[in-house]
Amino acid sequence: MTSISVSPVRAEMRAFLKLAIPLVSAQVAQSATGFVDTVMMGHLGWKILAAGGLASFTFQVFLNILSGIVLGVSPLIAEAYGAGRKTRIEQVTQQGLWLTVGLSISTMWVIAHMDVLMLQLGQVPETVTLASTYLKVMLWGLFPAVGFAMLRGVVSGLSQARPIMFIVIGGTLFNIVGNYVLGFGRFGFPRMELAGLALASTLSWWGMFLVLVIYLFKHPQLRIYRLFQKWYQLRLNLLWELIVIGVPIGVSISFEYGLVLVMTYLMGILGTDVLAAHQIALQTGMIVFMIPLGMSFATTARVGQWFGWQNLEGIKRAGYVSSSIVVGTTILVAIALLTFRQQVIGLYVDINNPENAQLLKLVIPMLSVVAIGHIFDGLQKTALGALYGLQDTRIPVLFGIVAFLGIGLVSGYVLGFYIGLGGVGLWVGYYLGSVAAATLYVWRFGNLISRKIGKFD
Template identity: 35%
Template sequence: MQESAPVHPFRAELSATLRLAGPLALANMLQMAVFAVDVIFVARLGQESLAASSLAVAIVAVLMMGLNGVTGAVAPLIAAEIGRRRNSVREVRRSARMALWLAVIIGVAAVAVCFTGEAIMLATGQDPRVAEISGGFIRVLSLALVPMAVANVLRTFVSALGRPVFATMITALAIAVNALGNYALVFGNLGMPALGLNGSAVASTITACVTVLAYVLAIQSDRALRRFHVFGRWWRPEWSRLRQMLALGLPIAATLIAEGGLFSGAAFLMGRVGEAELAAHTVALQIAAFAFQVPFGIGQAATIRVGYHFGAADKAAIGRAGWAAIAIGMAFVCLSALAMLVFPRTILSAYIDVSAPANAGLVALALQYLFVAAVFQLTDGLQAIAAGVLRGVQDTRVPAVIAIVGYWLAGFATSVALGLFTPLRGVGVWIGLAVGLTVAAALLLARWHWRGRFGLLPQAPRPVSAPVIHAVIA
C-alpha cells in the first residue's frame, strides 16, 4: 500500500493554529455578542442612557484589560510547561492557582476604582447629568469584574489544555443568560422590577457568575482537565510562580491598558465633541471591536502555539507558529475590511434602525467612523497577533513600551489634535486611532522579525517534536 506524502511543517502548523484559533475567535465574537446585547437593550432607553453606559463601559473595559493582562500571563507559562513536559501537571496547577489569586486580589482593587467613576467622568469634562447616571451604573457593573477575571483564567486554562471548544460553548450560554437578564431587569418583564439602565448592569453580573460556574462544571466533568486538580489546595501560595506571573503579566496589562485606554480615551474625547458623536462612536466601535475578535483570538492561539515550541526550545517551530498565525490573521482582516467598505449600512442595521429619521444624524456619523475602521483593520489585526506571538516567547516588557509609544504618543495625541482642534471632530479622533495602531503594528512586527537578534529565542534545542506536544494536549 502506498504511503501518504508527509505534511509540510508549515502547513501542519497552519492546521494546528486554525484548530486552536477557531474556537477561541468564535468565543471572542460570542463574547462581543454578550456585550452587544447590553447595547441593544440600553439603546432602547434613549441616547442619554446609551452615552452614560458607554462612558462607564469605557472605564470598566480598561480595568478588565488590566486584569486580563496580569492573569493572561498564565497562557505562555502553561504552554511552555507543557512544551517542556517536566512535571507539567504540578506546574500547570501552580500557574493556574496563582492566576486565580491575582484575578480575585486585583479584581477587588478594580471594583474600588469603579466606585470613583462619577468623579473620573466629571474630571474629564463630561456632562454632569450623564456623569451622574453613569456613576450609578458603573458601581453596579463593577460587581462583575472579579467573576469575569476568574472566568478569563479558567478559559485560558481549558484552551491551553486543548479544550478551546469549552470556551465557545460557555460563551454561547452567557449570551442567552445576559439576554434573558436584560429582558427581565431593564424593562421589568417576567415579573421582575424595571431597573432601567442599572438592570443591564445586574444582568451582566449574573452572567459573569453563571460563566464561572459553567467553567467549574466543565473542568470537573472532563477527565483530562480534572486530573490537574486546578481547584485543589487553592489557599496554598506559590510565591515564586506569583512573582514570575507578575513579571510577565504586568507588562501585558500595561500593553492592553494602553490599547484599551486609547479607545476609552477616544470615547471621552467624543463626549467632549458632542453627545451624538459619542453615541455614533459607541455603535461604530462595537462593530470594529466585533471584527477585531478574530485576530485577537488568533493572537491568543499564537501565544499558546509559540509557547509550546518555546518550552520545547524548537527555534524553527517557533518561527513557523508565529508566521502561520500572522498569515491566517491577515487573510481574515482583509475580508472584514472589505465588508465594512462595501456593506456599511447593512452592518449598522444590526445595531440601530438606519431608516428611522430620528437616527439620520447618528447613522451619518457612524458611517464615517466605519470607513476609518475599515482602513485600520489590517494594522489592528497585525498588532494583536504580533503581540500574541511575542508573548509566546515570554517577551512582554518591550512590547509594553511599544504600546505606550504607539497608542498614546502617536495615536491619542493625534486624536486630541484632530478631534478637538480641527473641523474633523469625530473623524479626527478615529484617524488618531488608526495612527496609533499602525505605529504599534510596525514596531511589534519588526521585533518579531528580528527575534533572534533581540535574544528572544531559547539557547539550545531539545529533542521534543511538535507531534509529541500535540499528543500532550489531545
C-alpha cells in the same frame, strides 16, 4: 514548494485553527454581551445609549487590563505543557487564582468611585448619573469575569479551548434574555433599564465562571491536573513570576484600551450626539476585533508550546502562519463592513427615523475608518501574542507607549481638535497608533528569532 516543506505549514495551520476557532467564537460571543447591551441601550433612548456605552466601555477597559495581567498564566502554562511539567501547571493555576482575587477587590473600589472622575473629565452630569447606575451593579461581575479570563488562559495553554466556546455562547444567550427581561421589564419583572442590563451581565459572568470551574473538575483530560488542590498555598516566588510576565501585558493593554477610553471621553466633550455615534462605531469595532484577539490567544499558546519544546523552526512557523491567517481574515471583515455600513448601523438605531439623520451622518465615516484600521489592529495584536508566547512582555510595553500614546493619542487629538476632523480624526489617530504597533511588534518577533538561532540546537 515541495510537499516536505508544505506539510509542516499545513500541520501548523490545523493546530492553530483547532485552538483559534473556539477561542475566536468565544471572544465574539463574549463581545456580543456588550453589543446586545448597546443595542438595547439604543432602544431605551440615545441619551441612555451615550451614558450606558460610556459606562460599559469604562468597565471593559478595567476588565481587559486585569485580564491581560492574569493572561501571564497562558505562556507559562503552554511552556510547562510543552515541557511535560505537570506540577508546574498546577502551581501556576493556583497562583493565578490568588492574583485574580487581589486584582479584582482593589479595582472594584476604583469602579465604585468612577462618577467623581467622570465629572472631573468634563462629562455631562446627567450622563454621569446614568453611567454610575450601570457601573455600580456591574462591578460585582468583575471577579468572575477576570477569573474566567485566567482559567481560559489555562485551558488554552493545555490545548483544550473548545469548551470555552460553548460556555460563552450559553452565557451570552442568558445575557440576551436577561437584558430583555430586566432592562425592559418583561414577564412581571420591574423595568430596571441600565441597572437591569448590568445585572443580567453580572449574572452571566458568574454563570460562565462557575461552569468553567466545574468543567475543569470533571473533564477526564483536565482533572488529572489538580488545579484547585492546595489553592490556599501562597507561593510568592511563582506569584511574582506571574506578575513580572502579566503586568507588562496589562500595561500594554492599558495603553491600547486606555487610548480608546480617552477617545471616548474626548467624544463626550465634542457633544452627546458625537458620543452616541462613537458608541456605534466602537461597539462594532470591538466585535470584529474579537476575531484577531481570539487568534492572538491561540498564537500565544502555539508559540509558547514550541518554546517549551525548544523548537525554533516551530516558533517561526507558528508566528508567521498565525499572522498570515489573521491578515487574510481581517481583510475580508473590512470589505464586509465597508459594503454593509448602513445595515450595521441599522442594528443599533432606526436609520429611517429623521431624528437619527445627524447621528447617521456622524457614524458612517467613523465606521469606514474602523473597517480599514481593523486590518492593522489585527496584525499588531497577533504579533503581540507571538511575543507573549516567547514570554517577551517588557519591551512591548515600551513599543506600546510609543505607538498608542506617542503616535495614536497625539495624532488623534491634533486631527480631531486642531484640524477639525472631530470624531473621525480621533479614530484615524488611534489606527495610526495600530500601524506603528504592528510594525514594531513584527520587527521585534523577527529580531528575537534571529537572536535565538542556534540556542536550541
